[in-house]
Amino acid sequence: MDTLLLSRIQFGANISFHILFPTITIALGWVLLFFKLRYTVTGDAKWMQAYGFWVKVFALSFALGVVSGITMSFQFGTNWPGFMETVGNVAGPLLAYEVLTAFFLEAVFLGIMLFGAQRVPGWLHTLATFLVAFGTTMSAFWIIVLNSWMHTPQGYELREGVVHATDWFAIVFNPSMPYRLSHMLLASGLTVAFLIAGLSAFRRLLGDRSASVMASLRFALILGAVLIPIQIVAGDMHGLNTLEHQPQKVAAMEGNWETGGNKPLLLFALPDEAARENHFEIGIPNGASLILKHHADGVIPGLNDFVAEDGTVLHPPVAPVFWAFRIMVGTGMAMLALSWAGVALMLRRRGVEGLPKPYLYATVAMTFAGWLATLAGWYTTEIGRQPWLVSGLLTTEQAVADVPAPLVLGTLVTYLAIYAALIVAYMGVLFYLARKSAMGDHVAMMPPSSAAQVAITAAE
């Protein structure tokens, strides 16, 4: 294997690992703020308990996000020096603003948010929680701006092969940014909704009927039910935007070879790039034309338009984009079914108490559904941009570092081993914490004696 391929796998593995944790922390920060405010307003201990449990998950996810993020920022230099040399004048300031306005804010106030509750006044602790949530969202904003610019670059000029920024407003508000940002923030909200629902259902199945678990489960199912339709609409608009700016990507997502009208929405197919056709197609007639053009004979771009005279292929690899897109949309549909069924069941039966066991099992099975959809979505977007690194400006091949392949292979294998171990440990600890809290609830049935309280206070 050559350095280019290995570097791509390494970068893909690193960013895939990294994004798992920001997706959780971005939305979980806001959820924690919500729990904290509910507790402040109602004084109901269940909200404090919910906060107490989820703040641990937050701290753990945050640590994993930070360490994998530090790896990301070095990867640009170690593996893709051509990236910064060519588009550094645009990418640099965006990354710098992310560090300055987001990373320090999160990192410093995280300490106060996690460990400071007893050292600072309540309002300052709430403010710290807010600033951490705000910081993670800011960092999502800056990095998505950069990523969107890489898909739909504008506001620059080329001088001697190097990009120079001419219009920062155009760079920040590039055409795909609003769609990508809202789709990503919603993805984060959904990931957290299903994570909370899944772990709460797990505790409920272990026999934990504490008020905090019930409240969290109810909250998470409602959150999911509200966000998923918005996400589907946002995703549709995102797709229309992509159709305008990156038609070859949409052609690959739809598995459509020939430009034309009355195109079916393919539910299943095996795209074959050598033969330039699909095998075993199953589709809904006129579906793709209806979704993308809103009438049955709407013309959909085909992949064959993106082959140069000399046979050079200028469109992305078809099968991965095609399948990643279907996995994302499929997961989204499953989310819709689960969360709406949950809300319907809660309305018809006795609220969250009435959720039947099979439903709870299904919810546990969907705990990490958000991760699946998010990764699939990113694969659609990113592989769909190939062979370009920055659309129309810089190919991935031009940016790669001149590092010996065995060196890249060695570090790649190390990273993969560590990431695999950490994901297993992370998931394991989440369920362990849930089990421990579910057991601890028996203890909670007994009111703490005043002697025990004195002991706790003395230990501080």
Place this chain on the structure above:
Amino acid sequence: MFSDPAIWLPFVFAALMGLSILIYVVADGFDLGVGVLFPFADDDEKDLMIASIGPFWDANETWLVLAIGLLLVAFPAAHGAILTALYLPVAVMLVGLILRGVAFEFRAKAPAHHKTRWNWAFYTGSMMASLSQGFMLGIYILGLEQGWADLGFGLLTAVFLTVGYSFIGAAWLILKAEGALQVKAVAWAKGGIWGLVLGLGAVSAASPLVSTRIWDKWFSWPELLWLAPLPLLSAALVAGLWRALRRLPRPGDHGAWVPFAAATALFVLAFLGLAYSFYPYVVPEKLTIYESASAPESLMIILVGTAVVLPMILGYTVLSYTVFRGKASLLNYDLMAQNAAPEAAETGTTTER
């Protein structure tokens, strides 16, 4: 000269990058050092050691992200050259930072019988990060060459920087701990001070020897005269440190801040010396900051943001150190201390134990 932004902007950015490397080396230096000292402590002490750096380590590491960000942003050509030359040590450092960063959280949250495993990860990760940073420093000083002599020197600086970190880590613990742990920390500091001295000596001796340019910068008249305070001050600081350590801990905890302050001052002096030697090069002897700087318009955009945001960052960093001042106590996530709800009380005491 300073009316031309193509001249002063690279200089300002080199200074900013230097500042953030310096803050990183002191700040993450002490928390990496605490990790290096981990095996010498017993289990309860380990929890306290973690508690003394828990609220800070994440922000400390962010200075590394800023430094590498500024390198990448302001000197893109140098960024590629340095990081591809240091590919392997960078990877070792990253793996180390990953291991120790996650161990912080996992050791407190994973099942109790996994705790030793995560303690091990915390120590190993801290060692990997410290050693590889020292190695990179050595290789960098010799001009990013890959010969045997360079590797040997890199290994030497790797050991010295690690011992130096353990020294500043011990100084931090003298400040944050009390009782038996504080006594231990004083002993650790006495052991570590030699690493610092030898490290400073080796770097000071090697850099002028490998480069006639650096030699001329230091050993010519009148530079010699006004540079003399740098080594003299360092020597005085080391002597003062040694005296202070022999008397610590003192009743009423007087002077517990002295070792940490003196260690910080030493790191600053050493850094100033290095900065003086290498200016104006960013890749030693190959690429100056002026040759590798980005376009002035882009640097200007960042400078404006930095001028506004950096004071705020420093402000809330001070706030955080003020909130967590005083002796370290075990960490917990509870919203309230007294009349805590049962579950919160239960989880609170198990959080970091």
